Amino acid sequence: MENNLLITTSTSLEGYKVKKQLGLVRGVTVRSRSALGNMAGNFMSIFGGKSEIYTELCENTREEALQLMITHAKQMGANAIISMRYDANEVMQGMTEVLAYGTAVVVERAE
Numbered sequence: 001m002e003n004n005l006l007i008t009t010s011t012s013l014e015g016y017k018v019k020k021q022l023g024l025v026r027g028v029t030v031r032s033r034s035a036l037g038n039m040a041g042n043f044m045s046i047f048g049g050k051s052e053i054y055t056e057l058c059e060n061t062r063e064e065a066l067q068l069m070i071t072h073a074k075q076m077g078a079n080a081i082i083s084m085r086y087d088a089n090e091v092m093q094g095m096t097e098v099l100a101y102g103t104a105v106v107v108e109r110a111e
Contacts, residue, residue, distance in 0.1 A: 010082065023103070026102075
C-alpha cells in the first residue's frame with residue numbers, strides 16, 4: 001500500500017480502520033467529441049450495436065478524472081478513498097464534464 005491508493009465505493013474498507021478523514025477529493029475533466037468522431041459515431045449508429053468510438057472516449061475520460069482525483073488525494077496525504085463516485089454532465093452540446101469524487105482518508109490494517 002506504500003505507493004498505491006485503496007479506492008472503494010463503499011463507506012468502509014474491509015480489514016482496515018479509518019484513522020483520519022481528510023475530506024472531499026475530486027478530479028474533473030471536460031471532453032468534447034471531434035467532428036470526425038461524431039461522423040463515425042453517427043455512421044455506426046445506423047447499424048446499431050456497441051459504439052467503440054464513444055465507449056473509448058467515455059472510458060478515457062473517466063480514467064482521466066480518476067487519476068486527477070488520486071493525485072488530489074495523495075497531495076492531501078491520503079492512502080485510501082472511500083465512497084468514490086462518478087458524475088457526468090453535458091456542459092454544452094458535444095462537451096461533457098466527468099467528475100470523480102470521494103472522501104480521502106488515512107487507513108491502517110485492522111488488528
